[in-house]
Amino acid sequence: MILTKDRLIAACDPHGLRPLVMGRLGEAYIFASESCALETIGAQYVRDVQPGELLVLDQNGLHEERFAQMERRAVCAMEYIYFARPDSDINGINLHSSRKRMGQRLAQESFIDADIVTGVPDSSISAAIGYAEQTGIPYELGLIKNKYTGRTFIQPSQELREKGVKMKLSAVRKVVEGKKVVMIDDSIVRGTTSLRIVNLLREAGALEVHVRITSPPFMNPCYYGIDTPNTDDLIASSKTVEQIRQAINADSLYFLSKPGLVEAIGGHDGEINRGLCMGCFDRDYPTPVDFPDAKITCGCD
Secondary structure (H helix, E strand, O other), X not given: OEEOOOOEEEEOOOOOOOXXXXXXXXXXXXXXXXXXXXXXXXXXXXXXXXXXXXXXXXXXXXXXXXXXXXXXXXXXXXXXXXXXXXXXXXXXXXXXXXXXXXXXXXXXXXXXXXXXXXXXXXOOHHHHHHHHHHHOOOEOOOEEEOOOOOOHHHOOOHHHHHHHHHHHEEEOHHHXXXXXXXXXXXXXXXXXXXXXXXXXXXXXXXXEEEEEEOOOOOOOOOOOOOOOOOHHHOHHHOOOHHHHHHHOOOOEEEEOOHHHXXXXXXXXXXXXXXXXXXXXXXXXXXXXXXXXXXXXXXXXX
């Protein structure tokens, strides 16, 4: 978004990496990074701003232009998995619904017999509901989030991240004690947060903790505005799934497959299947990056 003295300019990069939506409130135009912001103020959603599109709003109204042709559409997969709110829609796909499908697909790929299913608040609740519905295992609030803390994976030091997890979450002993628990989470970055959460459940009396992740292993840095660690700090870049399982003290561990993720996000809409950036999982970055062994594609496959 660019604001000058007499005009407002909205633009979306040629790949559409981050969502941008347009709405109307009376005679006013509204722009936001998520559709849920429009509903909050009573605005009506109009449409998504398209990759490479330039919208200029001045005293004569709205002018639709284009500063670049859409190249390879590459919406960040982590928007669907983690970043965006569940009451938002991206490219017509509701986040809560797609996350439920991720949980259902996880259940199909990695069923485990357990007593309860719980999700790590807040981004994994929808997926945990989907897993529970698919398996018939009851969904329970085994973990409670303190609403007054921020996201821990972006804290600048390991000490602050660990303190943040302790303040952020608590296990509900009366729910998990003596139970075999399936714990659903959206990703494992460094592994330290996952270890702490698993141990919270064990300290509260859980007999077993089986971890299910709604994304493939997070192996590579993001170069598109997300403060992720260097490759050396990403646990999946140097450890196998079994080694990660041991590192986080889980009884079992499974990551959603890449095809499973694509299908869960897209549902029955095939177009979205060709429109995701999953560079953090597969190094298939949509643009050239300063990463010697990254796979760069032209978007023509």
